[in-house]
Amino acid sequence: MGLEGVISKRAAAPYRPGRGPDWTKTKAVQIGDFAVAGYTTSKAAGGLAALAVAEPDGDVLRYVGKVGTGFDRATAETLLARLEALRDEGGGAEGLPRDVVPVRPLLTAHVHFTARNRTEALRHAVFKGLREVTLARAPPPEAAAERPRLVSDADLATIWLTNPERRLFGRSGPKKLDVALYYARVGDVMLPHLFGRPVSLVRCPSGKVEECFFQRHAFTGMPPSLGTFELERADEENRTYLTIEDVRGYLALPQFGIIEFHSWGALRERLETPDRITLDLDPGDDVPWREVVEAALHIRGELAALGLVPFVKTTGGKGLHVLVPIEPRRRWKSVHAITGAIAERLARANPRTFVTTMAKRARAGRIFLDYHRNARTATAVAPYSLRARTNLPVSTPIHWADLESVDASADLNYSTVPGLVAASGDPWAELDAHARDLPDVPAN
Known part of the structure; x- marks a missing residue:
């Protein structure tokens, strides 16, 4: 239904106002796959700061937000090395911010997020890994x-x-x-x-x-x-x-x-x-x-x-x-x-x-x-x-x-x-x- 989550109460407890152990909030995490259209870096992060992700809109890719959490230092270093090899000056998704380094949109990220705002941008986005094909068999x-x-x-x-x-x-x-x-x-x-x-x-x-x-x-x-x-x-x-x-x-x-x-x-x-x-x-x-x-x-x-x-x-x-x-x-x-x-x-x-x-x-x-x-x-x-x-x-x-x-x-x-x-x-x-x-x- 696109709701942010569910509020639930312990069944045997009375309805009392305010926060307490008898009430819980469960966020409805949404899951999506998005093209990685670029990235940002920062000295504070020691390299990769965020991924810029996009999704198809007709025949173009449209920017839908940044994903700045969900990767540890080792993952961030690996991602940055791969993205630097895909840098594409003059390219990029529609609406890509100026601080983003555009890349060829060849990597796809699994992303968890809570909702979208009025411009369809992702809210509270978390990186969960790349979607990649691995084939098991090798020829003799x-x-x-x-x-x-x-x-x-x-x-x-x-x-x-x-x-x-x-x-x-x-x-x-x-x-x-x-x-x-x-x-x-x-x-x-x-x-x-x-x-x-x-x-x-x-x-x-x-x-x-x-x-x-x-x-x-x-x-x-x-x-x-x-x-x-x-x-x-x-x-x-x-x-x-x-x-x-x-x-x-x-x-x-x-x-x-x-x-x-x-x-x-x-x-x-x-x-x-x-x-x-x-x-x-x-x-x-x-x-x-x-x-x-x-x-x-x-x-x-x-x-x-x-x-x-x-x-x-x-x-x-x-x-x-x-x-x-x-x-x-x-x-x-x-x-x-x-x-x-x-x-x-x-x-x-x-x-x-x-x-x-x-x-x-x-x-x-x-x-x-x-x-x-x-x-x-x-x-x-x-x-x-x-x-x-x-x-x-x-x-x-x-x-x-x-x-x-x-x-x-x-x-x-x-x-x-x-x-x-x-x-x-x-x-x-x-x-x-x-x-x-x-x-x-x-x-x-």
Whole structure:
């Protein structure tokens, strides 16, 4: 109800006015996660004085107050060292006070507070720690050694950008250079999911979310190493689609404002027989992240019972993708029908959790189980692709065992994912080896 707390009285005691042992006041502590947008220092504190925190307001981050308690000296020293490395002069959240040193909003703080004032600023805020992703698994040394390197130093030398310092998605957003560096760092694990597949691209040449657009076909001025092919369409004239032919073509794309990569579930050489299916878990606005995770785990069990080997990744938004490698033997129409039957069966068995109706109003409190990614010419956001949103979240493959350790998919972003991959390896490295025949599933 937003109240400050509860006053209670010992049940057997009479109602006497004034303070006494028979009356207690219990404050209602509110809990929130906020982006760390900056910090202040002081000689009296011996270094870090307070964190400046912010929260999303549309497409911008808005300052909501300082957090100056809750960390001991050791924690303060560690936080200050990390924040100094993220200093971002010229950036910062909207409304940031002048005494605050702005930083890239890549850290998220757990904060307890009692209330908000009329300007929505936090009152009596206390730092309770950082929200961070830790993955349990690390690749065996021999597996890491066997993985071929796709992006060479010579390829990296070809990266060229105009306006590398231009900000994307607002004053506190990342820079164009950050996009290029991210794709260079994850190229070795991302390119196996792009090479040989038709791709669609999301371009944001102005750096504004509202001006981004989907690029499915050849465009003027595109790099010559970006491949094209003609696709016959039954309902319209033939169209030219895109493929990524080599590393240099891939690395050249950030110059053209490319933020997202979306790929087909089929290889170009076997275009009519898909080798991957995707079930997209798209939750309603009121469905918490933890319920989406539990739903994905349930789907994993159902698919395993059909003899399939499912994999999971975040979407970079509120949902998850469950992807299954399959033997490329069935045509698109058959694959779409079978995945539709699987989705409908899940929805019938769990009507309070899943819905297969696309309408927004039908998703209230439920998860839209979208199987239409498995139709011909449909795409799904590619593994390791950035998403065109503030802080550039990543559609990140993760081990099933690590899924429950993720508190929010936004923590998997352009800054954190390359380090996680370097430390824990690529959870989808052996995906193709687990392809199975897609079984017939009755429609009813």
